[in-house]
Amino acid sequence: MPPLTDRRHAFRVVLGLLVPGLLLLVAGRPELILYAVFGSFAGMYGRLEAPRERLRHQFHGAGMLVTGVGLGTALSHGHVPAAGLVLAITAFATIGSLVTDRLRLRPGGPFFGIFALGATATVAPGLVSLWGALAICAGTAVWCMALGMSVGTTEDAHDEGLGTLPPGAVVHALRYALATAAAGLAGTALGLDHANWAMAAAAVPLAVVSAGEPVELAAVVHRAVHRVGGTLVGLMATALILLLEPSPTLLAAAVMVLLFPTELFMSRHYGVALGFFTPLIMLMTELAAPSEPVTMLVARGVDTVIGVAAGVAAAALVRGTRGITQEDRSRQWAV
Template sequence: MRSLRTQVRPLVRLGPAENDHRHACRVAAGLFVPGLALLVAGRPDLIIYAVFGSFAGMYGRAESDRLRIVHQAQAGAVLVSGVGAGVLLASAHAAPWVLVATEVGCASAWSLLSDRLGLRPAGPFFGIFALGATATVPAGRVAPWAAVSICAATVLFCLLVSCASALRSRERSGRREVERGPGALVHAARYAVAVSAAGAGGLLLGVEHANWAMASAAVPLAAIGIRHRTAPGIHGVVHRGIHRVLGTFAGLAVTAALLLPQLPDTALAVIVVALLFPTELFMARHYGLALGFFTPLIMLMTALAAPAEPLALLRDRAIDTLIGVAAGIAAAIVIRRRAAADLRRR
């Protein structure tokens, strides 16, 4: 019984508050103005591109002002690249297997880049999420250059918000621990295996949004710390996966309450902007709770960009989440064993 409590406690414990509201305000402000501009222009359907640009503001939560701005600029470049690749695939009407192959390659490359630069949040999740989500937006809704411009402009606005925040404080610059060498390569291989397995599983099951499965596959692997890349513990990976599943399912219940009444597009876009603040407020304290806000944010912006039958959308997200989390945990277990065996042979 004590062992069970020990395992369950990390799943329900809310981490300590450390000025999370300040960081959440910066992130929310980074989306508010671009989102408002799109609403004024009468294009709430394009808010998906602004949302992905605003994710640049999520980086560097606990870092000094200078380092946070540098890392947000670097992460912003990844996000713009992801959106750029996604809209090009959409405009080319690329086959689903092309999307899977592209995401696998980008997951590995962006994992290595994230480790090299010391980005936090770690891993390629946001980059491949931006790529996959924008690749599934119907071609012709917006010119590719316009979609990329919306994302890039939002990234720049997020950097402006961070610079303005930095003027009000005098924090010393800090350094992040970075990963180079075999550990980073092993971890990049995990992402490649997990994303490819999740993408293949989604395609085989005929799920419309296999990109969600591939993004979910990256989530458990982000729990592997830098010092444990070659032979990680599995508890953190499993806990992150459980948070992903439970948080997503709770968020889907919220999504159903918002989508089924068929609210006007403008109202849905306003809700998307509003949900970013609580998402980031709880992201570091309890990942599962944060997903209760993040999931409806993602689902609503997806419904605006590519309208679909709500129940089918909810079903696909649930199935894809299970596929992706299973693939991520399996990749961590399998490659952990192989890496440990290689170390013993040395």
């Protein structure tokens, strides 16, 4: 059983989604919960920090998420082709890597922003207006920040040189550029409907690499294996849920419920967390952009394999120069 601190944090994160999620259900718009989910990810930042430090990091995390949702929704409304989406996500991943390294965000890396941009860009433009999407995402993020301020912790705050790029940050950003571009191009070449999933998956193995440190391929491969294994288990769970043909309201409720175990296990066992996170992703995607379930599940599995392969390859090709400490490794607790 995860410790009490993890359970409290997971409860705070799920409460950040529960309130806006219920409001959407009352309004009769469960299909819009995708935008609230991305806003709720702001609550994942600053997990063990004091309220003031947590607010700062959640604000920065929220900025990345809202920006991702805004750009993705704008791309959707602009009917940007697949090649344009690959270019946009690659640029966002590269810049996002530099920004998150400079801000010392934990969870580290631009994964959540990449995910938000790609997912919202593939939603039909008629689902919600740009301002509506931004309002739901930003409103949820603000609510999560308010919750974050309400709970203290005994952990000391760490500045870690905020405001300066750590050594090797540019090289690390190049890893993200290489991995996401390769995954996106491969997915597009194969004719996959959700090449953005491959690009998001490509960022996952790189989250255990610290800027300026040499790559530990064993750790990168370990994270990649967890991503693939957890995703496959999650896809089987998704299939079972969809076989029951639940109503949109029940699907939205399932999304909210699944966020709790996802965050509860995220820092302890990434593979287990993915077993819950994957159906959460698939169900909110099905609500926002319904598709043939088997096709969607197969595409998700293939995209995951392509993405983590690209991430591992980028980590192997672009190496660092210094050793990483166990303290640094322990801070890479999520993504």
